[in-house]
Amino acid sequence: MSKDLYNYNEDKYKHVVKLLKELPKEHAPDNFEYNLSVKIKNRNFDLNTPDKVQFLPWKIFAPAAGVIAASLLLFLTVFNNSGSIENPFQIQPKLRTEVGNVSNSSNIAGFFGKEKKVSETDVVIINPEESESAPKTDEVVQSDEELVADSEIEQQTFPFENYQSTNLDEVLNKREKSTSIDRRAALAGRNNSAYFNGFFIREEVDKKYVEVYKARMDSIKKVMRQNQKDLK
């Protein structure tokens, strides 16, 4: 057995190498050869070979059964209930166009040219014959247009469609057509919508009261001006 053909880092670990070389040599027991010859003669070759890998069915079937059971459970829990319970993570979000159509049809549909269909029951015409007690000036005739405008004011908060161009002049002109009475009626109806039945009695303001209030206001303004001048 040749020794030390290389001096590969021998110096670096010379202490360790020295310690290992100084180790006492282990010897085979005295009866080694006798035992060996007995073994050979008796053909007792129980060699120290690695354990043979035995085929154990449970080693294969147990994990396989586990996998099958898990997949079955998964199938039963996830796929079987998919019809009854809607998985929120699997719902397709609504398209913006769809959302726009819904709002169009429900709220804004009648706003731009598409007139709201008003049934005959919605239109109430008060004839003087029918209500003799009411004065002529108090007769209120609500036409289709007025009702549409009224409902528009009540229902529409934002008159513009998201996905269509809007002619603002047209919209504003249309609004201006509605009279002050309509607005007032709409306002009155809005405040007390539960009791508003579509009738509204117009009240004439007494000119005397107006003049009196105007005079009072003028006098107050004059006094205020005088006070301001005094202060200066």
Next chain:
Amino acid sequence: MKKRLTELTDEELIKEFQDHNTIEAYEILVSRFKDPLTNYVYRFLGDRDICTDIVQDTMIKFYLHKDSYKSFAKFSTWIYTIAGNLARNELKRRKRRTIFSLNNDDEEKKVQIEDNSFVSPERSTDSQMKGEIIQKALLKVKPVYREVVILRDIEGLSYEEIAEITELSIGTVKSRINRGRKHLQELLKNIYSG
């Protein structure tokens, strides 16, 4: 005849055993290699009883499979390869046992090996204690490094022989030896510094 056989080299003896089935040649080879193999296997496993069994198994394998030896290889490397393989198998078997065994029969033996609190009077010499400490340190080194360090520094084999036994390249053998030595140096700091 016997005198002539003792003068033969290892390779000549195995040739004699292969060709003429000369038991004397076999016995001479056994007597030549029983001690180095015992030393090698003992240093690798750290168990005297098992190492004797393994060396015996090595010799039986050699006896049974003598024809598998090819003359272009050195006999020493061939027999060391057999012993090394058996020792490695034993190590694997032990690992498996320690993992799966609930009783852990090897535990007692382990404690016996690593217990340095008690030293018998006849073994209480300094060199013996040193030897035990070094053996424990060796057992702490990874088997892949331990094997080559033992073959190189204890058995005194060349790098080529070790490469042939372990079926590794010489570069790998060198690097493994260095790593094993480095680890041993860390473990044995107190011995050679003191």
